[in-house]
Amino acid sequence: MLNRLAEAIDFSIVNGLLKLNNDHQVVHAPFTLNPYGISRLTLDGIVSLTTPSNQLMLRVAADEDLLQEHLAPSAKTDPFVQELLKLHQVGLGTQDYQLMVTRNDFLLHQEQEAPELLYPKQVEFNTISCSFPFLSARTNHLHQFLYRDDALGSQLVYTDPLIGVAAALAEAIERYGHAQACVLSVIQPDEHNIFDQRGMEYLLLEQYDIPTIRMTLEEIASVGHLHEGHLMVGNHVAAITYFRAAYTPQDFSTKEAWKGRHLIEASSSMKVPSIPMQLAGMKKIQQVLTHPKIIRKFVEEDTARRLEATFTGIYALDELIESRDSPIPAWQQALETPEHYVLKPQREGGGNNFFGEEIVQELQAMTEVERRAYILMDRIHAETHEATLVVEGQTQTTQCVSEIGCYGVCLAHRSEIIFNQDVGYLVRTKSADQNEGGVCAGYACLNSLYLKS
Ligand code: ADP
Numbered sequence: 001m002l003n004r005l006a007e008a009i010d011f012s013i014v015n016g017l018l019k020l021n022n023d024h025q026v027v028h029a030p031f032t033l034n035p036y037g038i039s040r041l042t043l044d045g046i047v048s049l050t051t052p053s054n055q056l057m058l059r060v061a062a063d064e065d066l067l068q069e070h071l072a073p074s075a076k077t078d079p080f081v082q083e084l085l086k087l088h089q090v091g092l093g094t095q096d097y098q099l100m101v102t103r104n105d106f107l108l109h110q111e112q113e114a115p116e117l118l119y120p121k122q123v124e125f126n127t128i129s130c131s132f133p134f135l136s137a138r139t140n141h142l143h144q145f146l147y148r149d150d151a152l153g154s155q156l157v158y159t160d161p162l163i164g165v166a167a168a169l170a171e172a173i174e175r176y177g178h179a180q181a182c183v184l185s186v187i188q189p190d191e192h193n194i195f196d197q198r199g200m201e202y203l204l205l206e207q208y209d210i211p212t213i214r215m216t217l218e219e220i221a222s223v224g225h226l227h228e229g230h231l232m233v234g235n236h237v238a239a240i241t242y243f244r245a246a247y248t249p250q251d252f253s254t255k256e257a258w259k260g261r262h263l264i265e266a267s268s269s270m271k272v273p274s275i276p277m278q279l280a281g282m283k284k285i286q287q288v289l290t291h292p293k294i295i296r297k298f299v300e301e302d303t304a305r306r307l308e309a310t311f312t313g314i315y316a317l318d319e320l321i322e323s324r325d326s327p328i329p330a331w332q333q334a335l336e337t338p339e340h341y342v343l344k345p346q347r348e349g350g351g352n353n354f355f356g357e358e359i360v361q362e363l364q365a366m367t368e369v370e371r372r373a374y375i376l377m378d379r380i381h382a383e384t385h386e387a388t389l390v391v392e393g394q395t396q397t398t399q400c401v402s403e404i405g406c407y408g409v410c411l412a413h414r415s416e417i418i419f420n421q422d423v424g425y426l427v428r429t430k431s432a433d434q435n436e437g438g439v440c441a442g443y444a445c446l447n448s449l450y451l452k453s
């Protein structure tokens with residue numbers, strides 16, 4: 001075990017499976033020693049939902065009325081949603097291309113009465129700042145190395161999402177058609193997941209000769225300017241603005257940061273994502289799309305059914321849901337059985353949701369108007385499995401759950417889709433007694449898949 005651990009850590013360092021820790025030291029990113037097993041049928045099932053989900057989101061993002069109607073109540077008590085919605089209403093945009101880099105996240109729900117049956121259930125669909133396209137490939141590479149002499153090695157499922165992501169960005173840049181084009185990567189000032197981002201930058205440069213400029217929103221406000229509609233940063237034109245920040249209010253703690261976002265939105269840069277696409281990825285919209293009539297406004301019956309098969313119950317807090325005797329508001333049901341639910345605000349990036357007793361505390365302190373900024377989701381009981389987690393050189397072997405994310409890329413010109421593809425997967429494995437799942441937030445370890453026969 002010790003040799004194997006040392007071997008795994010050396011390999012991860014040599015091959016770029018790295019992050020910065022809280023003391024700003026370079027350390028290996030958290031990973032598992034053993035991959036997670038999945039059946040071919042289950043994997044194919046979730047992967048096949050990537051392109052229809054992208055298409056659904058394209059159409060939802062184009063529906064201004066829907067975004068307005070369902071997010072305006074959240075905006076009343078959530079200044080972050082309010083600002084984004086305002087930006088959308090102003091309608092600064094001068095770019096008809098929509099470029100998407102997305103990730104559809106699932107847990108495999110296990111029925112207690114029939115544990116052999118697993119049902120993929122969607123946790124969320126990410127339209128902004130989908131992390132780990134590089135580190136997931138590095139983790140997969142690590143597992144290929146560790147299992148090179150093992151039968152399991154041949155069952156590992158290859159993944160390298162970055163190849164597809166970089167190709168998508170390169171094609172979009174070509175369509176933008178400017179000699180000084182670059183990718184503008186919007187970053188947080190204190191980013192710990194920097195190497196995941198660097199991986200993409202280096203691939204774009206080496207393979208496509210496309211430079212990336214990294215800036216915070218504040219820096220963009222101070223350095224950037226518009227020239228004939230282009231967003232200029234130094235001598236470069238930001239043909240693509242790729243957000244690895246701007247999904248949390250902390251990224252907008254100054255007026256300058258909002259100025260930066262305004263500048264980006266007012267330009268002809270292709271935004272990954274645009275404001276409406278960011279709004280379409282909000283948890284409130286995920287909840288609204290569980291209404292059979294609403295999802296059918298956007299996709300065909302057959303697609304709606306396939307997507308719905310992976311939905312769990314998601315409710316507005318004041319919506320009436322079935323209870324023992326008669327329907328009661330969802331929030332009251334959550335007070336009675338909080339262990340069956342997850343309470344979520346309109347936030348991304350991990351660490352924002354409430355579980356169990358926290359739900360009771362939050363709900364008791366909330367006014368009716370505040371309740372509109374949250375959704376309630378049925379808790380998914382994911383299959384548990386044993387795994388050895390490695391965090392900064394320390395191992396822990398424990399019962400775990402694994403969340404699988406399917407990356408997709410899509411480019412559309414107005415409603416015409418130019419490409420829409422699955423580009424690979426990610427697995428994050430965490431101890432079964434942890435509620436949240438973020439790798440950078442320190443809850444989960446990167447993993448990869450092998451096919452169970
Ligand atoms: P974020 O946008 O912060 O990533 P998520 O909706 O992905 O928010 O939730 C964060 C984590 O919480 C997930 O990775 C998962 O581990 C856990 N989680 C979220 N929803 C559920 C659910 N319905 N059932 C069980 N766990 C959940």
Ligand code: MG
Binds near residue numbers: 123349350
């Ligand atoms: Mg998530």
